[in-house]
Amino acid sequence: MLTARRLRPVALALALVLPLTAVPDAAAATRYRVQRLVDGTALHSPNGIALAPDGRLLTASLASETISTVDPRTGRTHRLVGPRDGRSDDLAIAPSGEILWTDPVGGVVKGRAPDGRIRTVARDLPGVNSIAFDRSGTHLYVGQLTFADALWEIDPAGQAAPRLVARDPGGLNAFAFGPDGMIYAPRSKHGEVARVDPRTGAISVLAQGFRQPVSVRFDAKNRLYVLDGATGQLVRIDPAGAKHTVATLPAADDNMIIAPDGHAYVSNMADSSVSRVNLDTGAVSVVTSSKLAFPADIASDGRTLYLADATALRTVDSRTGAVGEIQRRLSSSLEFPSGISVTAAHFVLTSELIGSVQVVDRATGKVVREVHGLDNPADAVELADGSLVISEPAQGRLLHAVGETVLPLAENVGAPTGLAVTRRGTVLAADAGGRLFEVAPASGKVVERAAGLGGLRAVAVRPDGSAVVLDVIGRRVVSVQHNGKREVLARGLDVGYLRVPYARSGGLTVGPDGTVYVAADRDNAVDAIRKTRG
Incomplete structure (x- = not known):
């Protein structure tokens, strides 16, 4: 300073x-x-990852300020949104097909319509990082990390002011909604996975002992998975909170998405990579990577x-x-x-x-x-x-x-x-x-x-x-x-x-x-x- x-x-x-x-x-x-x-490759240091309706992967990059598409079969990449509009850390797909993403540095949430138009959805949210719709696709939530610590519900239309759900929840990174309507989130400041009530902000701890949990997702069978970015471990958590390691990937994994076919796609920002993990067998294959x-x-x-x-x-x-x-x-x-x-x-x-x-x-x-x-x-x-x-x-x-x-x-x-x-x-x-x-x-x-x-x-x-x-x-x-x-x-x-x-x-x-x-x-x-x- x-x-x-x-x-x-x-x-x-x-x-x-x-x-x-x-x-x-x-x-x-x-x-x-x-x-x-x-x-090297054309994909630069991916952070967030999402699955587009056409089956392609979408990656967000904070360092290169770019949103890219990745073909999960060939690893071929294409720049969708470039600097600076593409500065992003996490993304979500609206039912309309609009891509929404967070820009922690700018403190804004932006959106790109299917016709390519870009708009600002929410402002004045420094450090805004994680983003997810609830399972109905109508309610949108974002979490602040780094420059602030809070959980907000924001209006996808950008009309209503954000609603504060929880102040200082512990650094909620990439989160997902469970079948019970609750938010399941990594608490990065505590090395925990927690359940958060999106109405009241009440928090209950589900699992502990992670070094740097970065992403929580559910598969099609509603099984809960956690990605630890510091250790590279992809862990399944059973309803009682017990942990089972499915696969271990390189450190600096930043996010994941689970496809309907039971494969997780994991982004790694230090290797400019996307890996595919078979959640039943633990087998890992690389879609794309770079030295x-x-x-x-x-x-x-x-x-x-x-x-x-x-x-x-x-x-x-x-x-x-x-x-x-x-x-x-x-x-x-x-x-x-x-x-x-x-x-x-x-x-x-x-x-x-x-x-x-x-x-x-x-x-x-x-x-x-x-x-x-x-x-x-x-x-x-x-x-x-x-x-x-x-x-x-x-x-x-x-x-x-x-x-x-x-x-x-x-x-x-x-x-x-x-x-x-x-x-x-x-x-x-x-x-x-x-x-x-x-x-x-x-x-x-x-x-x-x-x-x-x-x-x-x-x-x-x-x-x-x-x-x-x-x-x-x-x-x-x-x-x-x-x-x-x-x-x-x-x-x-x-x-x-x-x-x-x-x-x-x-x-x-x-x-x-x-x-x-x-x-x-x-x-x-x-x-x-x-x-x-x-």
């Missing part, structure tokens, strides 16, 4: 701006080649690549492309990483969704420092003295976090996104408006290095001290020399999935040999841009 607010004068040294010289793309094309190092979930940024320590993979912290071998994992959501304290930088001792992870920065000890994996209360931070770097510089593009500023104190370092600097530390200890900042500028942490002095670079998301420092930037609007990587000379190293890259209201996903870093590595977020992939011989 910002503990003090004190304006610091910013010196815009425009007289020092160096002229730029464009280099023809043909010259760069003969010197660099793009190699796909890690391949990467939604790589929003990338960093390097000179040996290994590290990815802020939306719902996981991952490694990539820069030679072989082998993917490893350090942490994932739910089974650790990891938030939703969208920005990453690395030092000898720490990972510095930025979460735009949560509005936070986490500093993680590389040796232990423990979070050693957190900064919360930020406004959509894009990136953060740790300086030699242990302080942090954080970019807030929505506020047009850089912040300096020293101990518990967070103060503005440079203001009115456009929309600063990616950051990098130079050899001199200054900070390079990529402005989404196309500028590259340098800031001295001690004084806040700002010097523009280049302009007209497109829609910038990220910057990195090359071995010779020059810079490379990622222009996600132009889908290219540009080198910027000390004298201001520019060179396009590669174009046509699969980057920039989130770019409204500014560049928000995709990243780049540089290896010790000068190879540029790109987080190709559109394809859940990683590319290497290598210099060719001759």
